[in-house]
Amino acid sequence: MKKIGFSGTLDPITNGHMWVIGEARSIADEVIVFLSQNSTKQPRFSAEERRAIVLESCAERQWDNVQVVIVKSDYTARVARKHGVEYLIRGIRTTADFDYENLIQQTNVEVIGGAKTLFVMPPRDLGSVSSSFVKALEGPVGWNWTTKKFVPGPAYRAWIISWLHKEWQALFGSAAEDWFNRLTGADAYGGATRHYHNLDHLVHGLAEIRAWAANTQPAQRDADLVRAAFWFHDAHYGHEADAAVSNEEASARLWLASGLEPDAGRADEVATLIRATDHLQGGHVVHAMKEVLLGVDLAILGQDEEVYEHYARGIRAEYGHVPDERYNAQRTRVLEHLRGKAYGGTLYADPWFAEQYSEPAIVNLTRELAALG
Incomplete structure (x- = not known):
């Protein structure tokens, strides 16, 4: 696979997110992180700050085939297709995650004609790690x-x-x-x-x-x-x-x-x-x-x-x-x-x-x- 995408608010990016990006690197030549800028949320860091943090985190691991795109006022799956990305990758930690992500996947493909989704399951030690968990x-x-x-x-x-x-x-x-x-x-x-x-x-x-x-x-x-x-x-x-x-x-x-x-x-x-x-x-x-x-x-x-x-x-x-x-x-x-x-x-x-x-x-x-x- 040439390109694969990973999306999220990433406020902040966690080791769980980094694991998913690492999985994406193992199956694609290039990974594009689509960083959501959602006006309804109040993140700790601005989109540009989050972009810099993601890039620095990848550089720290010598991952030179990862780029970050900020998504503004658009559907991530649709933006992904515009960048030549046919598949997004998502981590699934629980059955509730799967039910939610499956619904989003159907919407992405059937409603807006966007990228499809691949699901991966993180290791047990990262199963509960999320941005909300870290903030708490x-x-x-x-x-x-x-x-x-x-x-x-x-x-x-x-x-x-x-x-x-x-x-x-x-x-x-x-x-x-x-x-x-x-x-x-x-x-x-x-x-x-x-x-x-x-x-x-x-x-x-x-x-x-x-x-x-x-x-x-x-x-x-x-x-x-x-x-x-x-x-x-x-x-x-x-x-x-x-x-x-x-x-x-x-x-x-x-x-x-x-x-x-x-x-x-x-x-x-x-x-x-x-x-x-x-x-x-x-x-x-x-x-x-x-x-x-x-x-x-x-x-x-x-x-x-x-x-x-x-x-x-x-x-x-x-x-x-x-x-x-x-x-x-x-x-x-x-x-x-x-x-x-x-x-x-x-x-x-x-x-x-x-x-x-x-x-x-x-x-x-x-x-x-x-x-x-």
Whole structure:
């Protein structure tokens, strides 16, 4: 077969969609993805953004025989015929899917004279994956780690950037887009060498703050101070041995230079909270929200095993320049220190985080220590 088509809204494209496209590539020389632009729907991403995400996802897998056509105000099956496509391919997950798709197939062929449909059945692990399923995951603590399993890399990155953008605008408004782009870009959390202190870390922490605020009902002012500090607390993250100031101090100074908070007193409070995450000077910092921010930053230690292992691998990758023997010795000291605090009930000084994460953190830290030998 020369050409085969695949259609959908793809907001976002999932690994299930990618599987169907892969099946299409196995039976045709060329695959055309027909991307629906439906004025009755309100997708997260524009048609052009979705097109770019699909192409990037295919390029990531080195699929060079896939193109994307945006369908506007027309029947996809009819547009397919205009592009020389005789067959569309669709994934069938359930009998309900088949009944629906069979009806659409009959309409496509008998009513509008469009392309016919081939049906394929995805593997069991992709049987429940859909765009709606992925959207429903958004919000709770750890949602990003779960979502990552079900969408290709470019779709995942676009999704969390979109989520972060909403969080940013809720806090700082729409007048600081340049700083949002800077923090999520290659020189900060979006950097290629950021294996843990990256966009995932940013999303996870902001979700933790949401959960803490929802359950403890702090003053809005206090919650916003913590949010602002978390946005900037790892904005600078380097390993320069001869650096004049610590990463945390550099991040605090970057925050102060941003001008995002016009009130000098509040700006200084945020800088104080950022400095509280510095193991060298943080112990001397005094602020009512200090223990909350530290709880957010250390909450990763109390996640489920899969998320914690992802974190541990990320930390090792960020210190990839350190030889194994030296890394294992230094990491062991850090983990033993953290576990000792957890046993003593001081790892999480804020009650909310202590209740949620103290015991799981001990389990995770103990397991990593055993792996380090």
